[in-house]
Amino acid sequence: xxxxxxxxxxxxxxxxxxxxxxxxxxxxxxxxxxxxxxxxxxxxxxxxxxxxxxxxxxxxxxxxxxxxxxxxxxxxxxxxxxxxxxxxxxxxxxxxxxxxxxxxxxxxxxxxxxxxxxxxxxxxxxxxxxxxxxxxxxxxxxxxxxxxxxxxxxxxxxxxxxxxxxxxxxxxxxxxxxxxxxxxxxxxxxxxxxxxxxxxxxxxxxxxxxxxxxxxxxxxxxxxxxxxxxxxxxxxxxxxxxxxxxxxxxxxxxxxxxx
Amino acid sequence: xxxxxxxxxxxxxxxxxxxxxxxxxxxxxxxxxxxxxxxxxxxxxxxxxxxxxxxxxxxxxxxxxxxxxxxxxxxxxxxxxxxxxxxxxxxxxxxxxxxxxxxxxxxxxxxxxxxxxxxxxxxxxxxxxxxxxxxxxxxxxxxxxxxxxxxxxxxxxxxxxxxxxxxxxxxxxxxxxxxxxxxxxxxxxxxxxxxxxxxxxxxxxxxxxxxxxxxxxxxxxxxxxxxxxxxxxxxxxxxxxxxxxxxxxxxxxxxxxxxxxxxxxxxxxxxxxxxxxxxxxxxxxxxxxxxxxxxxxxxxxxxxxxxxxxxxxxxxxxxxxxxxxxxxxxxxxxxxxxxxxxxxxxxxxxxxxxxxxxxxxxxxxxxxxxxxxxxxx
Numbered sequence: 001x002x003x004x005x006x007x008x009x010x011x012x013x014x015x016x017x018x019x020x021x022x023x024x025x026x027x028x029x030x031x032x033x034x035x036x037x038x039x040x041x042x043x044x045x046x047x048x049x050x051x052x053x054x055x056x057x058x059x060x061x062x063x064x065x066x067x068x069x070x071x072x073x074x075x076x077x078x079x080x081x082x083x084x085x086x087x088x089x090x091x092x093x094x095x096x097x098x099x100x101x102x103x104x105x106x107x108x109x110x111x112x113x114x115x116x117x118x119x120x121x122x123x124x125x126x127x128x129x130x131x132x133x134x135x136x137x138x139x140x141x142x143x144x145x146x147x148x149x150x151x152x153x154x155x156x157x158x159x160x161x162x163x164x165x166x167x168x169x170x171x172x173x174x175x176x177x178x179x180x181x182x183x184x185x186x187x188x189x190x191x192x193x194x195x196x197x198x199x200x201x202x203x204x205x206x207x208x209x210x211x212x213x214x215x216x217x218x219x220x221x222x223x224x225x226x227x228x229x230x231x232x233x234x235x236x237x238x239x240x241x242x243x244x245x246x247x248x249x250x251x252x253x254x255x256x257x258x259x
Numbered sequence: 260x261x262x263x264x265x266x267x268x269x270x271x272x273x274x275x276x277x278x279x280x281x282x283x284x285x286x287x288x289x290x291x292x293x294x295x296x297x298x299x300x301x302x303x304x305x306x307x308x309x310x311x312x313x314x315x316x317x318x319x320x321x322x323x324x325x326x327x328x329x330x331x332x333x334x335x336x337x338x339x340x341x342x343x344x345x346x347x348x349x350x351x352x353x354x355x356x357x358x359x360x361x362x363x364x365x366x367x368x369x370x371x372x373x374x375x376x377x378x379x380x381x382x383x384x385x386x387x388x389x390x391x392x393x394x395x396x397x398x399x400x401x402x403x404x405x406x407x408x409x410x411x412x413x414x415x416x417x418x419x420x421x422x423x424x425x426x427x428x429x430x431x432x433x434x435x436x437x438x439x440x441x442x443x444x445x446x447x448x449x450x451x452x453x454x455x456x457x458x459x460x461x462x463x464x465x466x467x468x469x470x471x472x473x474x475x476x477x478x479x480x481x482x483x484x485x486x487x488x489x490x491x492x493x494x495x496x497x498x499x500x501x502x503x504x505x506x507x508x509x510x511x512x513x514x515x516x517x518x519x520x521x522x523x524x525x526x527x528x529x530x531x532x533x534x535x536x537x538x539x540x541x542x543x544x545x546x547x548x549x550x551x552x553x554x555x556x557x558x559x560x561x562x563x564x565x566x567x568x569x570x571x572x573x574x575x576x577x578x579x580x581x582x583x584x585x586x587x588x589x590x591x592x593x594x595x596x597x598x599x600x601x602x603x604x605x606x607x608x609x610x611x612x613x614x615x616x617x618x619x620x621x622x623x624x625x626x627x628x629x630x631x632x633x634x635x636x
Contacts, residue, residue, distance in 0.1 A: 048459045053324070054467075063465045069455040071327045072467035074350050077320035080312070084324025084332070085455075087308045088282050092457050110320070113313035 014038035016047045020064045027220040027227025029184040030058060033126060034065050036194045037095070040201055041068065043259070050093040051085055053078040057099035058132040076107025079114035082121045093204060095122040101131045104140040104164050111170070118175030118209035122200045125166060128217040129238060136222030140164045143241055148222070163241065167214045171247035177208030179248040183216035185234040189244070198258040199249075208250045216242055262439050267402045268432040270440070271335070271361055271425065272297035274409040279444040281330040282308035284321035289373040290429040291337040291363035315340040319347030319360075326356040327466045329454025330447075331413050335361035337429070338379050339370065342387075348422055349388025352483070353468025356453075357416035361409065361425045363432035366591025374591025375429030377513060380568035383426050384542045391480050393487045394422040395494060396542035400517040402436040408539070410441055415494060417451075419486055426541065428564060430514045430593065487543075496539040497548060501527050505534030507606050508552050510573055511562040512538045515587075515594060519562050522599035531607050541569070549576035558611050559583045560602055564593060567618045574617075582611035585621045 013019065017038035024030045041047050047068050054062040056075035063070035073081040078096035086094040103111050103125050114121065130148055131137040137150040141163050145154040155163075171179040178200050182193035193215055200211035216238045218230035225233060265273075272294045275283075283298040295311070302309035308325070312318035318334050325332040336344060341362045351358050364379045366372040384396050395415050399405035405427055412423040450456060455464050470476035500520060502508065511519040516537035523535045536552060538545050552559065558581060561570045567585045577583050586602045588594045612620065 049457050051455055051457060060469065061471075063467065067458075067463055069458050069463050070465045070467075071324065071354075071455055072465070072469055073323075074320060074346055077316070077323075077347070080317040080320035081324035081327075083310070083317075084282070084284065084321035084326075085328055087310055087321070088325045088328045088330055088332075089456060109313055110317050113317065 014042045016041040016067050018065055018067045022065070023061055024058065025221040027218060027230060028058070029215070029217040030126065032184050032190060033124060033215055033217065034062065036190070036197050037097070037124060038066060039194065040198045043198070044201055044205070046093045046201065050095065051089070053082045053085070053094065053096040055096065055098040055102040057102050059097050059099060059126065060133065062097050076102050076105070077110055078102065079107065079110040079119065079121070079123065083114055083117070083119050086119060086121050090120070093122070093201065095124060095201070097124045098126070099132065100125070100127045100129065100139045100141040104166050111166070112173070115170045115173045115176045115210040115212070118177070120204055120207055120209055121211070122204045123210070123212040124197065125212055125214040126217045127166070127214055127242065128219040130219050130222050132219050132222055143237060165242060167212065167247050170210075170212055173210070176210045176212070176248050177250040178203040178211035178253060180246045181214040181216070181242060181244050183234055183239055183244055185216065185218070185231045195258050199253055199256065202256060202258070203250060203253055206252055208252055214242070260439050260442060262437045264435055265402055265438050265440070266293060266433070266435045267405050267427065268293035268363065269297045270402050270438055271405050271409045271427070271432075273301070273440055274406040275333055275359065275413070276301055276305065277441050277443045278410045278413045279331045279446055280307065280333055280413070281446060282325040282332040283334065284310050284312050284318045284325070284332075285334050285336065286312050286315045286318050286340060288337045288340045290365055290375070290432050291335050291361070294335045294361065294363070294432070315343035316346065319344040319351075322358055323347050323351050323354070323356070326351060326358045327354070327455045329450035329456065333359040333361065335363065337363045337365045338367050338376070338382070341379060342382065345387040348394070349390050349392065350468045352388065352392035352394070352422055353390060353479070354466050355420040355483070356466065357420050358422050359409070359412045359416050359425070360422065361427065364426060364428045372591045373429065375433070375514060375564065375593055376589070376591050377428050377515060377564040377568070378589070379426060380541065380563070380565055383424050384544070392483055393542055394424050395419070395490060396424045396426050396540065397496070398426050398512040398539060398541050399431055400513050400537060401438075402431070402434065403438040404539075405431050406438055406440060419490055421486070421490070426513070428514045491543040494540055495543050495545050495548070497545045498537045498539060499534065500537070501534035502536065502552065504532055506532040506557040507534070507560065507603060508556045508558070509533065509535045509560050509562060509599065509603070510538070510549065510569070511535070512541060512569065515562050515564050518594050518596055519599045521596035522603060525596070525600060526603045531603060533603050533607070538569070544572050546572070546576040549573055553577040553580040557581060558606050560606060561585045561617070562594060562599060563587045565589060567621070570617060582613050582615065583617050584611060585617040586625070587621065
């Protein structure tokens with residue numbers, strides 16, 4: 001028997017997300033991160049108030065997917081560009097969306113100093129341990145022994161140096177109000193990631209200074225794995241190296257309950 | 260406004276503020292630092308944005324972000340710092356947002372020194388950042404002109420959605436002269452229809468320099484070139500002195516042009532038919548004016564505080580019609596008027612070599628002087 005009760009919408013595209021066809025590879029978690037940000041902007045009623053800053057890397061076209069004002073930065077410079085915008089428009093919500101090459105390699109100075117200044121912006125940091133857009137080269141976050149096209153025999157830390165744990169570095173700076181790491185490898189962690197993104201934007205709303213959510217993410221194409229294998233790889237290899245913790249949470253946020 | 264005794268760097272800073280500057284981002288570097296320091300004091304007093312960046316790379320990208328909001332924004336630096344800004348300048352050009360930059364040029368290459376130089380001509384006029392774009396470049400020769408050109412820079416930047424660079428050699432930044440500042444310009448209440456300020460009650464806007472489809476990029480390149488042609492037609496600026504009947508014409512910009520003027524005035528009063536062309540807009544360059552000179556004068560002498568970087572543009576305009584000679588000082592050294600006077604007197608009495616290489620001839624002449632100076636030490 002067919003129910004005649006009206007349909008209830010239980011899932012739909014967030015207003016802050018456009019219906020632009022994705023350019024991301026199958027199984028890549030950029031799409032999940034985008035959706036979480038869009039849901040948070042919707043829930044906080046921030047879409048019209050928000051200016052996003054896109055990076056260079058796979059998310060270079062991030063501006064196509066968010067239905068808010070956007071600018072596109074040079075490689076690594078998104079925090080500087082966001083600083084310029086936020087200083088002129090302090091009542092707007094400004095966020096950057098950056099990958100590991102962008103944020104932890106070429107943009108190291110810009111991210112450190114944005115955090116040190118307590119720049120009241122939100123940074124969503126996608127750590128997938130590889131350069132995606134250029135085709136799978138070693139990133140500053142590539143794990144020891146991990147094979148990439150520029151570390152074909154695996155990352156030899158004696159010769160190529162060690163991976164950088166950005167959240168742990170940034171949380172030491174007095175200007176940071178909220179610095180946490182989450183992962184996108186399963187539904188539970190995705191829910192936790194969304195809460196963290198919400199708190200990061202809440203931190204900005206409250207003027208608590210620099211906020212950053214590092215998201216462990218997949219790159220099945222350049223890791224040479226199926227989407228499912230890559231989710232397992234995050235859990236088995238990345239999470240042990242990059243612990244999912246709250247590194248710094250401003251006391252103002254501590255009691256805040258979010259969905 | 261009354262005339263005041265003003266230092267060039269401070270005068271340019273205050274002129275920018277009075278022109279409606281709403282945000283300044285910079286990094287300390289000699290001989291430009293007083294400009295940044297003036298901004299640090301004055302901008303917060305006025306409730307406007309001042310921020311000392313962690314580097315020139317960051318400073319220009321902060322400027323880029325602020326420019327996307329449709330306000331008047333600038334940075335200032337000196338040669339090595341401007342080299343670091345080239346990445347950002349290219350992005351700003353590609354995004355077509357108005358930005359003003361003041362370059363107080365010092366001796367180079369490399370760390371060089373902090374003395375006045377014009378060694379950034381090629382970096383500023385002909386290049387720097389990647390891709391096809393041209394900044395408007397204005398070169399003052401006095402503190403008053405530095406003030407006036409700084410104000411003009413903001414108007415031109417907005418009019419053409421272009422980068423405007425005031426290229427002042429270190430002496431313009433450092434010296435004090437009586438000058439008059441403009442009145443305070445009111446800040447705008449409305450912003451351009453491309454400005455990214457939040458999509459409140461309108462469709463979203465995107466500002467970017469990326470055009471991934473080459474066909475789209477070529478359309479943008481064409482638009483930039485069309486705008487550049489328009490700038491070339493409307494914005495060529497120069498000052499001329501005694502050109503009407505001049506046989507010898509000195510071409511020099513900024514301080515080199517000003518020093519040459521002293522020598523030209525003295526020689527002219529002695530009956531030598533010599534004049535001066537002082538380009539103010541180095542970009543767009545006064546090619547047509549120099550072509551006109553090449554059709555009437557007998558010799559051109561280019562004088563610069565570099566190895567002859569503008570010389571190549573003069574040669575391009577003259578196209579071999581008359582001999583062109585060169586006299587330059589480099590490395591932070593400034594020419595004295597008597598050096599230019601000696602060159603004028605030489606040209607007035609000698610027949611110039613028609614097909615000579617002006618740079619090599621200068622090196623030969625000047626090398627003798629330089630070695631002579633050394634042997635006297």
